[in-house]
Amino acid sequence: MPKITSTNRRNFFKLAAGTASITILPASKIWGADAPSNQFRFAQVGCGGKGYSDMKNTIGSGAKLVALCDVDKSRAGQAFKEFGQLPIYDDYRVMLDKHDKEIDGVVISTPDHTHACIALEAIKRGKHVYVQKPLARTYEECQTLLEAAKKFGVVTQMGNQGHAGMGLKLWEQMQRGNEFGDILEVNCWSNRPVWPQGMTAIPPAEAIPEHLNWDLWLGPSAKRDYAKKYLPFNWRGWWDFGAGAMGDMACHNMDPAFWIFKLGLPNKIQAKASAPAGISYPAWSEIEYTFDKSPVTGKPLKLTWYDGKKLPPKPEGSHPNLTLGGNGCMVVGSKMTAMGGSHAGRPRPIAFTGKEYSTDVKEAERHWRAESKKYKNDNHHKQWVDAAKAGDQEAPGSSFDYSVPFTQSILLGCVALRFPGEQLIWNDKNKNFSNHKKANELLNFEARAGFNLKL
Structure with missing residues (x-):
């Protein structure tokens, strides 16, 4: 097809004016899905592991990749090789500066401690953001992201992809039909950590690999020596970089409870653990959340999180050989108890209360199981891409309006791990713990120079 310049375009319409009729095709018919006016252009930050699948899923949702950023050339090797014709950076700030007018959105799939500073920089430039779970590492970072998204009017989505699945819809149907009866308790669990936790000493310094920009990997965190015990995945177990087992799986496994019962921030939190969290998270934990009132049930609700091979008790009346599996959510009601697997998986009845x-x-x-066939899994990435193209902030299921208070509740549980056995009382109006000054000091951290966590 010959290129249509401004000159021959005018000649085309002059010629067309003398014909009996003419059909003017919309741009989408001429250019297909890639019509320039209809493109959603995005940059990927964090291109290895989960970042690679996020990038491919976003492209598969109709978006156009325009730039890539990763501090680890080895970890991102597959992506860099596949998309080597595109601009590649190790510093997201440089990338956003150079391609500001070419980027509509940013997908952020980096370690937890860098989520907020990258997302905030993108949002302040008016870019839509898809941020992997958990949204951030501290309560205050999450709050800043929510306020920034509202101020700059961007479309957001957290990467808890099970939220777009069929399972959550079935959980909703059960609750709407009062199948559980009165809610007695909720239990959620994970087989994580599957990485080291319980460390009490910083590892000794090692030589930084040539493929890694360690200073940029640290991002807003305080400078420290490189050690291979941090990478590529073990950062989850270190307090300064991750959020432990909860940071990895609670955004998936607690999702049904927070969604169907419309839970916000808890009123009280109390943790048990193998040891208090310090420089790392404990080997196992149990965290009890108390919500004084659920908007759905109108009554108090207790939710308990288990990890490190700790599991909730099996409900009375369940099969003697019932196995709970490595990850799940269980709603115990006065009529029925149901359980679903990882990533807001499809729930199934496992017991009727008071019956053998x-x-x-x-x-x-x-x-x-038959009811579940009425539903289908939606595409979590496409939800975000389509909503961003339409400018619809409310369309994504896990937008910041939902995912910020959800993540904040999880992170308050992480804080409770620093003080096992102590009950922390949350004051949502004042946005702090009313009874624990030291716990309040962990709601935020000061970013080092060059990295911004302020709106």
Whole structure:
């Protein structure tokens, strides 16, 4: 097809004016899905591991990749090789400066401690953001992201992809139909950590690999010596970089409870752990959240998180050989108890309260399996891409309006791990713990020079 310049375009319309009729095709018909006016152009920050799949899923959702950024050339090697014709950076700030007019959105798939500073820089430039879970490492960072998204009017999504799945819709149907009865308790759990935790000493310094920009990897965190015990995945177990087992899986496994019961911030939190969290998270933990009132149930609700191979008790009336699995969510009600697997997985009835296990449970499970066929899994990345193109801030299921208070609740649980056995009382109006000064000091941290965490 010949190139249509401004001159021959005018001649084309002059010629067309003398014909009996003419059909003017919309740009989308001429250019297909890649019509320049309809493109959603994005940059990927963090291109290895989960970043690679986020990038491919975003492209598969109709977006156009225009630039890549990663501080680790080895970890991002596959992406850099596949998209080597595009601009590649190790500093997101430089990338955003150079391609400000070419980028509509940014996908952020980096370690937890860098989520907020990257997302904030993008949002302040008016870029839509998809941020991997958890949104940030501290309560205050999450709050800043929410306020920034509202101020700059961008479309947001947290990367807890199970939120777009069929399972969450089935959980909703159960709750709407009052299948549980009164909610007695909620239990969520994970087989994480599958990386080292419980460390009490900083590892000795080692030589920085040539493929890694260690200073940029540290981002807003205080400078420290490189050690291979931090990378590529073990950073999750270190307090300064990750959020432990909860940071990895609670955004998935607690999602059904927070969504169907419309939970916000808890009123009280109390933790048990193998040891108090310090420079690292404990080997195992149990964290009890108390919500004085759920907007859905109108009553107090208790939610308990288990990790490190700790599990909730099996409900009475369940099959004697019931296995809970490595990850899940269980809602215990006065009528029925249901359980779903990882990533807001499809729930299934496992017990009827006050009754011995019988074929009634199997019949109920068959019924709800059939009900699940009415639903389909949505594309979490496409939700964000389509909403960003439409400028619809409310369309993504895990937009910051939902995912910020959800993540903040998880992070308050992380703070409770520093003080196991002590009950922390949260004052949502004042946005702090009313009874614990030291806990309040952990709600934020000061970014080092060159990295911004302020709106």
